[in-house]
Amino acid sequence: MxxxxxxxxxxxxxxxxxxxxxxxxxxxxxxxxxxxxxxxxxxxxxxxxxxxxxxxxxxxxxxxxxxxxxxxxxxxxxxxxxxxxxxxxxxxxxxxxxxxxxxxxxxxRDRDLDLPGIDLDGSHGAADFVYWYDGHPDVERDWPFQPHQESVAVLGVGNVGLDVSRILAKTADELLVTEIPDNVYEGLKKNVAKDVHVFARRGPAQVKFTPMELRELSHSPTIDVIVHPEGFELDEGSLEAIRAAKSQKLVVDVLQNYLAKEPTGAPHRIHIHFCQNPVEILGEDGKVVGLRTEVTELDGTGNVRGTGEFQDWPVQAVYRAIGYYxxxxxxxxxxxxxxxxxxxxxxxxxxxxxxxxxxxxxxxxxxxxxxxxxxxxxxxxxxxxxxxxxxxxxxxxxxxxxxxxxxxxxxxxxxxTTWEGWEKLDAHELGLGEAHEHERERVKVVPREDMVRIARS
The missing domain is CATH 3.40.50.720 (NAD(P)-binding Rossmann-like Domain)
Known part of the structure; x- marks a missing residue:
């Protein structure tokens, strides 16, 4: 049968x-x-x-x-x-x-990064931060923003790195219209970051951003996007990458537009640095106080080699967005x-x-x-x-x-939980958004036990 x-x-x-x-x-x-x-x-x-x-x-x-x-x-x-x-x-x-x-x-989860100082207080994985601001039930409800963390570093030039940078640079009130849970809104109000520094080991033609994500960085009126000219290089390998992929050419075009643009004086800034390879997270009393990078140079193939020149950046937190595992x-x-x-x-x-x-x-x-x-x-x-x-x-x-x-x-x-249970939870979250004093599409329920209870009701 x-x-x-x-x-x-x-x-x-x-x-x-x-x-x-x-x-x-x-x-x-x-x-x-x-x-x-x-x-x-x-x-x-x-x-x-x-x-x-x-x-x-x-x-x-x-x-x-x-x-x-x-x-x-x-x-x-x-x-x-x-x-x-x-x-x-x-x-x-x-x-x-x-x-x-x-x-x-x-x-x-975050891919491991073997750097001296990676375990310092103020060193974070991007995945942990993403799960926090997206209200995942299995992460802590509070994010450890500190009152002195006005400059932070983001390691990695993919879309997750851009997301993390943008969330760190935006104000909590700008994100209130989204579906963030209440604990995330309250947490983001404690974020005092003014300067977010994004570090790329290679040049502009090797970044993994998509054009749309890169353009969206400038959509907030509170953010200036500053592309620094140091390391903004295109070797033959870079030109080959641009010729091979239209999306990569668009990304480089957007970066060049940012490079030529004068800052508006917005209260928050996202800095993009090229040819800077992180080699150590600097600490004092167990806390992050800086990032050390080695200046690199393109070798003609789109890859880079170290120059032996190092630079220290005074940052108080480091977010590694180098990939998931x-x-x-x-x-x-x-x-x-x-x-x-x-x-x-x-x-x-x-x-x-x-x-x-x-x-x-x-x-x-x-x-x-x-x-x-x-x-x-x-x-x-x-x-x-x-x-x-x-x-x-x-x-x-x-x-x-x-x-x-x-x-x-x-x-x-x-x-x-079942699909019918998810539909109950979905309707519940949409209802929370409608009932909120601010116009919101939904408000996420965060605790696992609450989600399960609503879905199984």
Whole structure:
């Protein structure tokens, strides 16, 4: 008797939702008739980094949520939130109920940076800061802003570095119209940063900003963007990069416009410095008091070499935005250097080179934290294509009835949330925004227990 292919996707961010969408719309070979998917997410809410990794003043990116909601309306896709893989469910548990498992757990923590002084008070990971201002339930409610931190450094020239710089430079009142939780608004009022210094190890043609994000830096009337001419160099490797990618040319054009622009005298400034390689965070009495960089120079290929010249910058906090790193998943192999699960186009590969039957990856846990959200669709399509090719030979689940999953979670006493529960929480947060004295689209609920209670009410 034929039945639907049963697949668990661990992680309900864009990578997981896109994979579910592609799979449920695909033709699945015999002995199956179609596919049904359960998305399993450790947060009580869906959408992953769209909810907890995108700066709150980026409403256009949040529009992606509308598309993801349309996917989740599919009756063949279910959502189980507040269920943690490794703690609440293990791979052997999932194999009982599903013919295949796809991991789309992303990359959620900061990549390590081996610098002297990295552990000083005032040295922060960008991911921690992002999760705080986005109201993630598992981080502290207060951010340790200090009354003397008027100059801060941001290490890294990707979009996360720009987000962190912009949030540090904006006033709390400017962000009150967004969906930031009340504790974040109160925390940002304690931020006294006047100068935010962004450091790039290489030149303007090697930064990882996107043009839109870079332009948005100047949209606040309280911020001057100052690009410093020192290190603003274009070698032959840089010119090649500009010729090869229109977006990179646009980025350099925007930077040149900032370079030529006179400051307006705004109370906050974002400084962008090129060819400055951080080598040490300077401390005194256990606190950050500065950053030491080595001046670099382009070598003709777009890479840089050190000059032996050093510069000290008097900053009182350092935020490292050098990339995200994935968590090692229990029961799966892990490449510590790359921070990914070893795979061949999506099929998980064991240490001996053999495929781990019925186990797949997609998104950042598959390819590392690179690319934009749009790249996730083609990535998911590749993985799902492989899963469908493998479907006839997969070991069948012992308990393929979808209701078996609900019964198992309930027998474990797990307070899981559902898509219907998310809709309740969504409506609740929108209602909080409407009731606020200031016009706000929503106000996020932060405590996990409150989110779960509202979703399960």
């Amino acid at each position: 034929s039945r639907k292919l049963r697949v668990a996707i661990v992680g309900a961010g864009p990578a997981g939702v896109y994979a579910a969408d592609i799979l449920t719309k695909s033709e699945v070979p015999a002995p199956f008739e179609g596919a049904s998917v359960d998305l399993i997410e450790r947060d009580p809410t869906p959408f992953g980094l769209i909810r907890y990794g995108v700066a709150p003043d980026h409403p256009r990116i949040k529009e992606i949520v509308k598309a993801l909601k349309r996917v989740m309306a599919n009756k063949d896709i279910r959502f189980f939130g507040n269920v943690s893989f490794g703690d609440d469910l293990k791979l052997d548990d999932l194999r009982q109920f599903y013919d295949a498992v796809v991991f789309a757990t992303g990359a959620r 994935s968590d090692n998943l229990p029961g799966l192999p892990f490449d510590v250097t790359a921070g990914v699960v070893p795979n061949d186009g999506g099929r998980v590969i064991e240490i001996d080179g053999s495929a781990l039957p019925g186990v797949y990856v997609t998104g950042w846990i598959k390819r590392g934290p690179v690319g934009l959200i749009g790249h996730t669709k083609s990535d998911a399509a590749q993985t799902i294509s492989m899963l469908i090719d493998d479907a006839p030979g997969l070991a069948p689940a012992a308990q393929p009835d979808p209701e078996s999953v609900d019964a198992y979670l309930e027998s474990r006493g797990l307070e899981y």
